[in-house]
Amino acid sequence: MLQKMSIIDTLNRPLRDLRISLIDRCNFRCPYCMPSEKYDHAYQFLDKKQWLSFEEIERLARIFAGLGVTKLRLTGGEPLLRPDLDVLIRQLSAIPGVDDLALTTNGSMLASWAQRLKAARLHRLTISLDTLDEAVFHRMSGEKGSVKDVLEGIRAAEAAGFDAIKINAVIQRGVNDHTILDLVKYFRGTPHSVRFIEYMDVGNQNHWDKAQVVPSSEIIALIEAEFPLERIQGTQGGDTSEIYRFKDGKGEVGFISSVTKAFCGTCNRLRLSADGKMYTCLFATHGTDLGKHLRSGATDEFLSHLVRVVWMKREDRYSEERSQHRHNSQTSPKIEMYQIGG
Numbered sequence: 001m002l003q004k005m006s007i008i009d010t011l012n013r014p015l016r017d018l019r020i021s022l023i024d025r026c027n028f029r030c031p032y033c034m035p036s037e038k039y040d041h042a043y044q045f046l047d048k049k050q051w052l053s054f055e056e057i058e059r060l061a062r063i064f065a066g067l068g069v070t071k072l073r074l075t076g077g078e079p080l081l082r083p084d085l086d087v088l089i090r091q092l093s094a095i096p097g098v099d100d101l102a103l104t105t106n107g108s109m110l111a112s113w114a115q116r117l118k119a120a121r122l123h124r125l126t127i128s129l130d131t132l133d134e135a136v137f138h139r140m141s142g143e144k145g146s147v148k149d150v151l152e153g154i155r156a157a158e159a160a161g162f163d164a165i166k167i168n169a170v171i172q173r174g175v176n177d178h179t180i181l182d183l184v185k186y187f188r189g190t191p192h193s194v195r196f197i198e199y200m201d202v203g204n205q206n207h208w209d210k211a212q213v214v215p216s217s218e219i220i221a222l223i224e225a226e227f228p229l230e231r232i233q234g235t236q237g238g239d240t241s242e243i244y245r246f247k248d249g250k251g252e253v254g255f256i257s258s259v260t261k262a263f264c265g266t267c268n269r270l271r272l273s274a275d276g277k278m279y280t281c282l283f284a285t286h287g288t289d290l291g292k293h294l295r296s297g298a299t300d301e302f303l304s305h306l307v308r309v310v311w312m313k314r315e316d317r318y319s320e321e322r323s324q325h326r327h328n329s330q331t332s333p334k335i336e337m338y339q340i341g342g
Contacts, residue, residue: 004097006068009280009314016238016268017071018064020057021341022085024274026078028106029142032170032199034336036142050275054088056294060272062095063304067311069270071100073126075341077274080109089120102126104168104341108145110153114160125157126166126195131179132186140176154192165192166254171214172199184223188250195241195254202282202336216255220244223253238268262319270311271340278307281316284335 008014024046029036052060061072072092079085093101102124103117110127117125129150130140137147157165167187171177183194199213223229232252233243240263241254257263271279276291288310293303 015068018069019073019271019341021274022079022082023077024339028144052276058091065097074103086116086120089122093121107150107153111156114156118160125162128168130169131176132182133179136176163191167194170197172212173214177214193252197256198259213259215260216257258319264317264320280314283318
């Protein structure tokens, strides 16, 4: 039995949050993540035998919990593509020290999964929904899925007992910025909250252009012109969102400002790919292969030591140094977001 401990990196950031990618496949082809012109023709997805098994994921999660992790978020690709996912959720929900177990999904299959997820003791859901406009949605999902399917998934989740769902919306200028208030009005007055995310340069294939970034400050001003807001929470303590509530008490909205207001200084997250590679940043260029050691007979003590060493040497702060990285021709390609989740 590994003893509970707490570790910090070179910038005094503790390890608290582990994001686990269950699968590198997705049923959408969002241009800002997995553009179809690239991946439908040129990318070889992992073979199923390369995915960590549920037992391997649980073992690593227990090791991470012993190092101070209290939050687990299951992601992908699209995690609901992983068969028998509720079995894994039951295993993870029983790990001592884990007090927050969440899942991020595009919501397209959620209607058929919601009851099973709740019964398996999943705590929270985050659903990606960039717009309510079907035509814009179709464009942003790579011509996959529909708004109707996602909203049906949200209703099914509500019926199953998920009462405070986060709705993530990536905003791109000239693409879906004209639909921001539609999302606000739809979810205002419900227990759910929209998190508006600045368009980021994740991976290497989304042809990111800073001109397409809509700063959170601009979105806040747009919303506040119609619905007065007050700020109630910043990004201290490792949170990624600044939270505002409507002054009339009808809910809240959040803003994830990785481009214009980087929060690297409080980042407490590690990411684990579907094949067991550990990454210390969403914008990392390389990872540490825990899966290889796991399958070669490494002990829990060895794996725990390896994680400690990697974390204690960690100095990532890509978003604070974005311009420097982007103008450095020697910088290695970044890991793709669908491989380690958002």
